[in-house]
Amino acid sequence: MRFCALGSGSEGNAWIVESEGTQGSVTATRVMIDCGFTLRETVARLSSRGLTPADLQGVLVTHEHDDHVGGVFRFARKFGTPVYSTMGTFMASVRARLVDVSWLQEGKVRIFNPETAWSIGDLHIQPFTVPHDAAEPAQFVVTDGRHRFGIMTDCGMATPHIVERLSGCDALVLESNHDADMLHRSDYPGSLKRRISGDYGHLSNDAAHAILSAIDRDSLRCLVAAHLSQNTNSPERVRESWLGTLQVYGGEFCFADQHSGLDWRTL
Numbered sequence: 001m002r003f004c005a006l007g008s009g010s011e012g013n014a015w016i017v018e019s020e021g022t023q024g025s026v027t028a029t030r031v032m033i034d035c036g037f038t039l040r041e042t043v044a045r046l047s048s049r050g051l052t053p054a055d056l057q058g059v060l061v062t063h064e065h066d067d068h069v070g071g072v073f074r075f076a077r078k079f080g081t082p083v084y085s086t087m088g089t090f091m092a093s094v095r096a097r098l099v100d101v102s103w104l105q106e107g108k109v110r111i112f113n114p115e116t117a118w119s120i121g122d123l124h125i126q127p128f129t130v131p132h133d134a135a136e137p138a139q140f141v142v143t144d145g146r147h148r149f150g151i152m153t154d155c156g157m158a159t160p161h162i163v164e165r166l167s168g169c170d171a172l173v174l175e176s177n178h179d180a181d182m183l184h185r186s187d188y189p190g191s192l193k194r195r196i197s198g199d200y201g202h203l204s205n206d207a208a209h210a211i212l213s214a215i216d217r218d219s220l221r222c223l224v225a226a227h228l229s230q231n232t233n234s235p236e237r238v239r240e241s242w243l244g245t246l247q248v249y250g251g252e253f254c255f256a257d258q259h260s261g262l263d264w265r266t267l
Contacts, residue, residue, distance in 0.1 A: 001147040002266040003171060006045035008153065008226040009258030012036035013068050015151060015173065016049065016056075019122035019144040029121030031058045032081075033140060033151060036067040039074050049264065053079040058120050061085040063134035063154060064092035073099040076108065083109045084125075088136020114138040128165040130155040133200040141165055147267040148219070149173075153227045156200040158211045167216035170267045173256065174212060175227040177202035179237040186232050196232075205233065205241035212245050221251040222265050230258060 006014035015033040030051070035042055046052060059081055062068055073093065076083045083103075085093070090109055094101050103109045112118060114136060117126040124145070127138040132154045139152040150169035152162065166172060183193055183204075195201050203211070208225075225238050235255050239246065246253060256262040 001144045001149065001170075002264050003149055003173075004049050004264045005173075005224075005226070005256040005261035006032075006042065006049070007037065007258055007261045008256035009228065009230060010067050011258050012041070012070070013153060013227070014042065014045065014071075014261075016046075016051065017123065017142045017149055029123045029144075030056050031060055031120055031123060031125075031142070032056050033060045034062055034068040035059055035071040035075050036069065037071045039071060039078060042071050042075055045261065053081065056081050058082045058084055060125065060140060061089055061093075062139055063132060063137035064089045064096065064098075065134060065154070068154070069093055069098065073103075084112055084120075085109055086114050086127075086136040086138055087111050089134065089138075092135040112138075126165070128161065130162060131157055131159065131200050133195065133198075139165075141169065147171070149267070151226075152211075155203055156198055157203075158207060158214070163211060163214045166211065168219055169215075170219050171222040171224070171265065172212075172215075172220060173224045173226050174208050175203045176205050176208040176225045176233070176238045176241075177227050178204055178229045178232040179234070179241070180204045180206065182232040182234075182237065183229075188232075202227070202229075205238050208238075209242045209245060212242065217245075217249065220249070221267060223249065223251060223253045224256050224262060224265075225254075226256040228255065228257070 013036045019029040126141040141150045147170040151173040153175045
């Protein structure tokens, strides 16, 4: 199993998760999680990872914010890729005129319950609910039967349910959006500061570290800090905040950024 990021941040997000062709399959199963880029940019970023749109068996959508869903339906319309979404996320996308409701009847979008697992080829998908200011947001744990990949990139606060779902992963992508002090001192409007730092906003470095400290990390081999704000955070601030766990963590620690994403990591 391996994964990569095409980009991670407020200007666009997309992740690729790939199986190794388990269960006797010859061809790997690949899914994209979110697509917040233009069609041309998505194709170019896929090419930089050695992939074409035809290599993908589905696009999983976490929620309807533009940096996550902005390119999903254009991509699916062009290449015929199945889209997997909660009903709340899909209907919010319909209201935003990103997609027509007829996609439901035509089977172009496949609705999932945010707590019910399903499979795409060799990949088993376990979604889970998170507190975020979206209609029906979900994040994912993906497994090929041997390894577990967890991703949580938009969330306002920790919950026991999140800790349970993210425990036992071999690889974990965890949002660490902002440094609380940098956000407080920024020139953002007060309403935006309150949204970002609220219980349905984005995780601060300290809040992300609290989740990281609480989960079962015995299997964790690759830890990725993601969705860092370009204005109110930095890799140095994340390292400083996460230091207590990083000092005893024996695996790889890296960052996914907006422009170069994250190159392939193999489990």
